[in-house]
Amino acid sequence: MPSRRVVTGRSQEPRRRFAEELRLLRGARGESLRQVGERLGLDPSTFGKMESGESLGSPEIVEALDQHYGTPGLLLTLWELALADPSQFREQYRRYMVLEAEAVSLWHYAVSAPPGLLQTPGYAREALAAGGLRGEDLNQQVEARMGRRKLLEGDNAPPFRVILSEAVLRTRLCDTEEWRAQLEHLAQTSESPNIKLQVLPFSAGPHGLMNTAVKFLRQLDGTTVAYTENDVRGELIQESSRVEHLQRTYDAVRDLALSPAESHKFVTRMLEEAPCEPST
Template sequence: MPSRRVITGRSQEPRRRFAEELRSLRTEKGDSLRQLEVVLGWNASTFGKMEGGQSLGSPEIVEALDQHYGTTPMLLTLWELAVADPSQFKEQYRRYMVLEAEAISLWHYGGGTIHGLLQTPEYARELLAEGGLKGEELDQQIEARIGRRKVLEGDEAPPFRIILSEAVLRNSLRGCQEWRGQLEYLLEASEQPNVTLYVLPHGTGLHGLMDAPVTFLRLSDGRTVAYTENVVRGELVEETGKVEGLQRRYDGIRDLPLSPAESRTFILRILEVVPCEPST
């Protein structure tokens, strides 16, 4: 097998590099897309989309390809670079994504939707579709959003404190199983040592962030920036005075939520009344 370029986080186009590598490896081995389907079990069109740059696939598919080509862990490394590449996000979100990946701590209040770092693919699909995305662009943005989860993984993952309004947990997805999966993923994420999840129940009164979901990022240079977002747009707030104003609003609700243990129990009780059985 010919020598390959060094894999680094400085790749200018990691998504394209990943697709090119997939095509090159398959050509060298003499496989057709149909042969990959027979050997590995995923549809030939899935491999075609990955080689064409329309899809990144899942880590399970990429690990199987690594084993098939004897390249472990090269393809998975390229995949991780591709899903974390800020260039695949819409332009207005890219600077935030860079800062999110560099943050040394994060804290968030969500009044209407679940934070992107805690979304399942099904939740992300329905939410982004409501914002007007469709087709290939929708698929790419889902992959990009799910790839952001890497921020919360590993020994050096930053602490992440989340306060979710009860309304977030009542705004279910259209699909029962998909909604159950999202609630279960929230519980799973809350078990991570760096993630602390709080539920703000109905009846706690009016507060300054009722119409302003916000995420704060503490950066290594000591600055804190804020990000407000809805389904169709987001705004990165870096001006010190405006950030401090949002922080004061956040501080006003910090002591109102249920404790982490009570919050888990709250979500479990919601799961009990979801009208479908856990998937097997």
Template sequence: MALEAEAVSLWHFAVSVLPGLLQTPEYARELLAAGGLRGDELQQQIDARMGRRDLLEGDDAPQFRTILSEAVLRTRLRDASAWREQLEHLAEVSERPGLTIHVLPFSAGPYGLDSTDVWFLRMPDGRTVAYTENAYRGELIEEYGAVERLQRAYDAVRDMAMPPAESSRFILRMLEEVSCDPLP
């Protein structure tokens, strides 16, 4: 998180869940609770995640680009109204300057990052570091060759993803599919 706050640009790829920077409180709650957090610890993690969202606001916000696998948008929350709120939030932030969302459709087929959530952080000194993560651990990668290989895979995925305008329309279509009926 310290490197994230220093970065001048952030690039991200999501395999199965939204990046914390784009999550609503209820999305974070359901995701973190599914991981076993409860009580005060759960609330602390939600608060920390929501605090990180401030990074993307203001004149000095870093450029942020994310590619969301279609699976991210097909894995709904159990609470339809919370899922609707999350999709509305995505639609809103996709209109912000300096924030770009791409959707990688299932029809793209296999791709080089199919099991890897990855962040690229370009630092003020010009170097880029990568951070990969799964449900159990994360790894900071600073070695130039390894970062370069991951960047090439990321670029190939971006080339297969929908352009931003088409991605925004896809998110709006997903929003239309969410039931408007209140939960019993």
């Protein structure tokens, strides 16, 4: 069987191919990054990062470039392939972390575990260890997760709304003492002025987020991005139509949830039912 012939010699790795195509198209037009930025009304550094592979940009920017270069759909297709590349999942999460630190308000829906922003050290350690982390790597990840909690502390903390599936409160840690500490922390934080915590009971029935944890971050410029997670992957979503669809789904789930006051009572009741560490 004859070997496969390389037709173009261009990169077959999705992210590199996308960046390469951007450089080739701009070179063919004889334009500088500044000229592209001026014509599209955007910062030239945005395009520089995209051409170097440092950033994929947003779908709106890519569509504008498709129109600018007269390549309808080509760049958007390459962008989607680059975004779907498994190697990009970790980078998307890093990008999410940056956006989380800059958010002016946050909304979460948790399927089976408390959001990292509400986890105690004991919960974080057991959960991360269950995922395979050990030794110093585990210590560093626990410390990093605890550092994120500072986002919700202080007078300038952003508003934070979280909906917890009842499964979050039913899935106990092996360490009963640490599990009680986690429930106590949830009960305490639900009384914070900037935090609205709601519980979605099992009795609410099927809904649109049964298998998907989702986080929304509203940015200073008024835009909102979303990050979804399931058992095998996470995805940073910036396309406005997709974010809006997720927000509508989130709103429908919120309508099914208990009120903040009822939710506080629910968490308190779970704490009363939680086993105690036997005395010695």
